[in-house]
Amino acid sequence: MDESNNTPEYSVSEIAGALKRTVEAAFGQVRVRGELSQFRRQASGHWYGSLKDERALIDLAMWKGTAQGLTFRPEDGLEVVVTGKLTTYPGRSKYQLIVEKMEPAGVGALLAQIEARRLKLQAEGLFDPARKKPLPFLPRVIGVVTSPTGAVIRDILHRLADRFPRRVLVWPVAVQGEASAAQVAAAIAGFNALPADGPIPRPDLIIVARGGGSIEDLAAFNEEIVVRAAAASRVPLISAVGHETDTTLIDYASDWRAPTPTAAAERAVPVRAELAATLAMLHGRLDSATLRALRLRQE
Template sequence: MDDLIDDSGPAPRRNEAEYTVSEISGAVKRTLEDSFGRIRVRGEIGRIFRARSGHLYYDIKDDRNVLACTTWKGQISQLSVEPEEGMEVIVTGKLSGFGAQSKYNLNVDAMEVAGAGALMAMLEKRRLALAAEGLFEPSRKRPIPFLPGVIGVITSPQGAVIRDILHRLRERFPRHVLIWPVAVQGKASAPEIANAIRGFNALTLDGAIPRPDLLIVARGGGSIEDLWGFNEEIVVRAAADSAIPLISAVGHETDTTLIDHAADRRAPTPTAAAEMAVPMRLDLMAHVDGLGMRQMRAARALVAARGQRLTDLSRGLPRPEALLASARQRLDLATDRLPAALRARTDRARVALSRMEGRITPAALTGAVAERRRRLAEISMRLAQALPRAQAAKRRDLDRWATALRFAPLLRQVRQGETRLQALASRFVTTATTRQTRARDRLEALDRMRVSLGYERTLERGFAVIRAGDEIVTDAATARNKPTLRIEFAGKQTVDVATGESRAKPRAKQTPPDQGKLF
C-alpha cells in the first residue's frame, strides 16, 4: 500500500497570506490607532523613568494588568499634575504600537487625579514626608513684626484678593506695599510662587527696591485642584526657608494647604491676613491717649502728695515771729548800746592814735594802706566771681524742682525770689562800693589829720625837736646831763651840738595811693 503512494512530487500550496515583520507591526499599529483613537484610562501610576532627552516613561496599572505610557518632552508642561508613583490618575491620550519591541503604549498628553480621595491621600503622604524633615516645627516660625514698614504681597494682580488686602491696609494703617504678580492656579503657579518668595528674600536692605519686612501669600477660595499649586513641595520649601516672616492666606477658612503649615502665621482669609499684618491706627491712638491721661493723673497725684507732705512738714516748724523774737531783742539791746560803744571806741582810737603818732611814718602807713586795699580788692574779686555761680546754681536747682513738680505757683515764687535775690545782689554791690568809698575817704581824712597834727607842722612854725639818741629832751636839766644832743628843725634838718655837723635826711618818695577795684 505504501509503495503505491508517491511522495517525490511538489508540496501542496496553502491559502494563508504571508507578511513581513514590519507589515505586521504597521498593521497592528494602524488597527490600534483606528479602533481606539483618543481614549481615557484610569489606573495607578507605577514605575516612572525620565530619559536624558526629557521624555517621560511610566506605567498605568490596576490589580491585573499594566499599560505602558509615554509623555514626550513637549507635552510634560501641559500636564495639570506631576506624576508620582502610587498616584491614582485618569490619563488621556492616543493608543499606539511600538513594533521594534512588539509593544503597545499610550501617548499621554493630559493627566488628572482620579477623585478628591486620591488627592487627599497624596496630600497626606506629602505632608507626613515634609513634617518628618522638620519643616513644620513651631521652633522654625518667626514672630510677625508689630508695624512692618514694607509688606510684600504674592498673589494674582487681577481679582478681588489684592483689592481686599490693599483696602484693609488702608483702613487700618497705611503701609508701603510691593506686589509680586504670580499665577495662583495651574501648572505654572507653583514655580512662580516659589520664585517670588525667594526673590523677595534676595532683596538687600539698602537696595533700590526696599526689602519687605513681611510677606503675604494670598489666593481666594477654590477646589482642591485649584489650590494644588500651594501644596507643591517647591512652594512649601521656599516658605520654610524664607528669612522674612510669612503669612499664608490661601482659600477660605476651611481650606488647608501645605504652605499653611510652613508659614509663620496662617490667616483664614486674605482680609484677615491684612488685619494680622498691621495694627489698627485708631486703637493705637486711643491707647496712647489713655497712657497720656494716666501719666497726667499720676503726675497730679504725685504733686498733690508732695504738697501735702510739705504742708505736714511746715506744721512742725516754729512761727517766724518766734524765730525772730530773740534776734530782735538782741538787736534792740545792741542798738541801745551802740552810741556809747561808738564813743568809747572813738576815744580809745584817739588815745591809741596819739600814742602811735610819733612812731607812725609815712612809708609804714602807705604800706599798710596798700596792703588793706589789696586785700579788699582780692576779696571783692572773689565775691564777684562766686556770686554769679551761686546764683546760677540756685536758679538751676529751683528750676529743676519746679519743673519736676509742675507747680506753677511755686515756680512764680521762685521767679520772684530770683528777682529779689538779684535786687539784693545789686544792693549788696552798691553797699560794698559805698562802704569802700567811705572807708577810703575816712582813711584819707585821718591821714590828713595825722599830718596836720604831726610835729612836722610845728617845726615849720619855728620850733625844733631836741633828741639825745632815741630820747626826746623836754627840759634843760635833762639836756645838761646828756653829752651829745641832736636838734631837728623843719625840713628834716638836724644839727649835732657836739660836732656842728648838719645833714638832711632823704625824704621818702610819695607814691599815689592805690584805689583798687571792687569788681
Template sequence: MALPFDDDNYADERKTPLVAKAMPGDNAEPLSVSAISALLKRTVEDRFGFVRVRGELSGVKRAASGHLYCCLKDDKAVIDGVMWKGGAQRLAFRPEDGVEVVATGKLTTYPGRSKYQIVIESMEIAGEGALLALLEKLRARLAAEGLFASERKRLLPFLPRTIGVVTSPTGAVIRDILHRLADRFPSRVLVWPVLVQGEGAAGQIAAAVRGFSAMPPGGAVPRPDLVIVARGGGSIEDLWAFNEEIVVRAVAECTIPVISAVGHETDTTLCDYAADQRAPTPTAAAEMAVPVRVELAANLAELALRKRRCALRPVTLGRERLEARARHLPRPEALLAAKAQKLDETGERLRRALRDRALGARARLDARGAQLSLPLLRHRLERAEERLARAGLTPALLQRRFEAACKHFAPVARVLPQLDPDKPLARGFARVTDADGHTLTRKAQAEREVSLVLKFRDGDLAVVPGAAPRRAPRSKGPSARQGDLF
C-alpha cells in the same frame, strides 16, 4: 544515553520541506517582521486613536530629555505609558507612584520590543479622593523633611513698615487687604502680581516669594518686613497651586516671616503648614500683620499716665508721711518750756547764792578786820624778824647755794630750748592740738575731734576736720599755699 529510533516519526519529518516554496493556489505571501509590525501599529492607532484610561501610576520616571515614562495598572493588567516633554511640562500636579489618574491619549505599538503602550497627551487625578490621597502623601513627605516643624516658625514683626503681598492684582483679595490695612494702621504695601490658579500659577507664586526674600535691605525698593501669600476661596482644584511642592519649599525657605491666607477658614493647603502664621481669610491676615493705631495711641497714653503716676506717687506718699509725722511733733514752745523754766529757776538760785556768798564774805571780812590792828601787826613782824635772825641765813650762804643750783641745772637749761614744741614753728612747721590744747600726733586722734587748733609761729588757726579748705586769693608775687592736712 541513546534514544530509540522511531521509523514512523522519521517518515513524517521527511514530508516537511526543508526549503520554503510557493505552493500552487497559495495567496498568503510571507511578510517581514517590520511589515507586520507596521500593520499592527496602524491597526492599533486607527482603532484606539483616542482613549481615556484610568489606573494607578507605577514606575514613574522622568528622563533627562524631559519625557515622562510610567505604567498604568489595576489589579489585573499593566500598560506602559509615555508622555512627551511638552505635555509633561503642562501637568498641574507632580506624578508619583500610587496616584490614581485618568490618562488621555492614543494607543500605539513599539516594534523594537513587540510592546504596546499609550502615548499620554494629558493626565488628571482620578477624582477628589485620589487628589486628597496625593495631597496627604506629599504632606507626609514634606513633614518628614521638617518643613512644617514648629521650631522653624518665626514671630511676626509687631509693626512692619513694608508689607509684601503675593496675590492676583485684579481680585477682591488685594482690595480687602488694602482696605483693612488702611483702617487699622496705614502701611506701605508692595504687590507682586501672580496667577493664583491654573497652569503656571505655582511657578509664579514661588518666584514671587523668592523674589521678596532676595531683595537687599536698604535698596531702591524697600525690602518687606512681612510677606502675605493670599487667595480667595475655591475648590481643592482651584487651590491646588498652593499645594505644589515648589510653592511650599519657597515659603519654607523665605527669610522674611510669611502669613498664608489661602482660601476661607475651612480651606487648608500645604502652604499654610509651611508659613510662619496661617490666617483664616485674607482680611484676617491684614489684621494679624498690623495692630490698630487708635488702640496703640490709647495704650501709649495710658502708659504715659501710669508713668506720671508712678513718678509722682513717691512724692505724694512722702508728703503724706511728712505731714503725718509733723502732726505728731511737739511745738517748739513746748520743747523749750521746761528748759526755760529750769533756766529761770537756776538764775534765781544763782542770784540768791551770790547774795548769800557776798553777805558771808562781808561778815568774815568784818571779823578779820577787827584782828588787823597796827600794834598787832608790828608785834607779828618783830617776831618774824627774830626767827629769821636765829635761822642764820646770810646772803653769802644763799648766793653759794644759788650758784651750785645754777651749775647743776645749766645742762638742762641748754637742752630745754631744743625740747620746746613751739621752737620748730619758726621753721614753717605747725602743731596740731585739740580744743583743750593737748598736742595730737596721730590721724586717728584728729578724726575723733570736732575741732582742731593749728599753732603757727605767728598765731593759732581753728579748723574743722573734713571741711574743704578755703582758697586764698591769688597774688601777683610768689606765695606758698598749704592744702588740707587731712
C-alpha cells in the same frame, strides 16, 4: 509546491504602519484607570511613564501643552484616570497612550498623597512650633506672593489701606497649574534674597495668598517645594490660601495661618485709628499724673 512563495511580502515600515492604523482605528479615544509608575517630566516639558495595575502596564506620553493644564502634580503611586488615544511607536515596536486629560481617581487618592507628604515633612521637623518666628508688630514693607489679578490682591491692598497703610511689594505668580509651585517657591526665596537696604527693600513680612477652590485648585500649596521654601524663609510668613475650611501643607510650615487673605492683612498690621486713640489716652493719663504730682509737691 512551496506555498510560502504565495505569501505577500511586506516591508518593516508597512507592517508597522498597518499596526498603527489598526490600533488607532479600533480604539479611538479611551479612558483608563491605573497607578502611575516612573512618570517623569523631561527637559522638553513632556512627561513619560507608565500606567499599571496588578497584571499589566501601558506606556504613557503627555505633551507639554497638556501638562501645563494639570491642576495637580503627577507622582508615582498615585491612582489616576487618563483620557487619550492609543497609538503605536514604530521605531521601537511599542504601543502607548497619548494623554489628553489626567485626573486623580477621586479626592481620596489626592488626600492620601498629601497626608503621606505631610507625615514625611513633619518627621523632618519642618512643622516644629519652635521654628516659627514672631510676626512684626508694624512691618515697614510687606511682600505679597499671589496672582497680580483677581480679588485676592485687591482685598489685601484695600484692607491694609483701611487699617494702616504700608509699602507693599507684589511678586506675581500663577496660583494653580503645573508652573505654580515652582513660581511660588521662587517668590518666597526671592523676597528673602533682597538686600534690606537695596532699592527694592527686603520685606519685613511675607503673605502667600490665593482664593478658595477645590483640592485640585490648591494643589500647588501642597507641593513639597513650596512647603520647604516657606519653612526656610528667614522673613516671617503668613499663609492665606483658600477659605477658612481649607488647609494646605504650607499652613503647617508658615509662621501664622490666616483663614482668608483678608484676615492675613488684618493680622499683618494694627488699626491706625485705634493706635492713635490709645496714644491719646496714654497722653491724657500722663498729663493727669504730672498734674497730680505737682499738686502733691505743692501740698
